[in-house]
Amino acid sequence: MFDIKWIRENPQAFDAALARRGAEAASARLIALDDARRAHIARLQEAQERRNAASKEIGKAKAMKDEAAAQALIDEVAKIKSMIQEGEEEERRLNEALDQALCVIPNLPLADVPDGSDETGNVVHHVHGDKPQLPFINKPKEHFELGEALGTMDFATAAKLSGSRFVLLKGQLARLERALGQFMIDLHTTEHGYMEVSPPLLVSGTALYGTGQLPKFEEDLFRAGDSHYLIPTAEVPLTNMVADEILGEEALPLRVTALTHCFRSEAGSAGRDTRGMLRQHQFQKCELVSVTRPEDSAAELERMLGCAEAVLQKLGLHYRVMTLCTGDMGFGSQKTYDIEVWLPGQDTYREISSCSVCGDFQARRMNARFRPADAKGLRHVHTLNGSGVAVGRAMIAVMENYQNNDGTITVPEVLRPYMGGLERIG
Incomplete structure (x- = not known):
């Protein structure tokens, strides 16, 4: 298994080492999977931040006896909560997709290993x-x-x-x-x-x-x-x-x-x-x-x-x-x-x-x-x-x-x- 962070920082070295093993380049595909995963996690974090902020605003709206605003915020929090639950399932799926792609890639040879096909x-x-x-x-x-x-x-x-x-x-x-x-x-x-x-x-x-x-x-x-x-x-x-x-x-x-x-x-x-x-x-x-x-x-x-x-x-x-x-x-x-x-x-x-x-x-x-x-x-x-x-x-x-x-x-x-x-x- 490889560290995706290292692959992102060393894509050419990673692909060159795979080529020595007769394997196809994989860095672009793996980085794309990681990009999708990271973008989704960022959206989830934004949603969680908005849910936390809206939850605080509910108390303020109720303190001001603005029931309409409070209800709108309650509805928004419920909607965000449902979206986060679905998003967490998607995050697990994206994590699994990256792990499955990484776990079938062979280890990289050390520099002193002779090159050869068989x-x-x-x-x-x-x-x-x-x-x-x-x-x-x-x-x-x-x-x-x-x-x-x-x-x-x-x-x-x-x-x-x-x-x-x-x-x-x-x-x-x-x-x-x-x-x-x-x-x-x-x-x-x-x-x-x-x-x-x-x-x-x-x-x-x-x-x-x-x-x-x-x-x-x-x-x-x-x-x-x-x-x-x-x-x-x-x-x-x-x-x-x-x-x-x-x-x-x-x-x-x-x-x-x-x-x-x-x-x-x-x-x-x-x-x-x-x-x-x-x-x-x-x-x-x-x-x-x-x-x-x-x-x-x-x-x-x-x-x-x-x-x-x-x-x-x-x-x-x-x-x-x-x-x-x-x-x-x-x-x-x-x-x-x-x-x-x-x-x-x-x-x-x-x-x-x-x-x-x-x-x-x-x-x-x-x-x-x-x-x-x-x-x-x-x-x-x-x-x-x-x-x-x-x-x-x-x-x-x-x-x-x-x-x-x-x-x-x-x-x-x-x-x-x-x-x-x-x-x-x-």
Whole structure:
């Protein structure tokens, strides 16, 4: 959400930033909506002033026993009162029209974000490690080939239960998934300073509006009843913890994490990644959320990226970090880093984490503010979110990178305490 006052003062900069995202210029349309709203509010204020003045004149007319003048003024006040009531309804309509126009406009990219229309414009930020050499394997298998051969990754039964884009994990792979999630949440809480939260998996439409999923991306959500949705990511409940709050500056930065199931309809991905676990309706993810002062958010993004990278480094996985271009960033992001892990079975990199800074874009939608210690007034906080990381995709990466020629999977050392000391899945 944007401050219409800032748009009025910077229309060319606003439109230029939208153009970088491939969006149409919007300042003229928004200012016109605001002009109509402001003009109507001015007329209402004039009417209210006249009503107040006429109300005082009624007393004077009655004191002078001028009943005709008093009645005329009473009739005028009644007429103005009715007009104000209708005008207040129109004011609400005009406010809503402006809000609806503002809330579907994507966030503006920071100056250092590379320009581009799609993922081909993304830029390699850095690469960690080297691609693993698996000389003992003629052709590395994909995760679903490994899992199905082991009898512990069952897509057929999951489809019988729930339809496509679900999986049923059994035995040692079920434990591996649990081990990965526990490892991640322990790492972020004990070494990275995040507070663990166990949030609701059902949230209101207001919460989804606050983080930007509604109204623009409703088709990507699973609705539960009339008033709730299943969370597409724990970013939604974690970020909304500060909705309508005024924080003290000493409470910032606020860093929270949660290991939850997430639910996405994958409405725009028909035909993509239909085999295996890469794109599921239900999956687990360890989410990181930070709430900071505006001047700290850029540094916090780099810190958050480092926390997510640490997961892959401790797992011994090769990956690269991409700076997303303006055409590939998420709706609410000012700048995003994607971490792409190497999958030998696919012979390609796949996204396993996104870390984004949103500036005050979400905070304005949520009315989340803080009180500076050395200044008067309130300021909007900045919010950040990142995956630390997607559990299912981490399991895919472990399976494909640690596969053996006999179809077994070596358990990374960092996970063995969570696996009861198990060294190999077979």
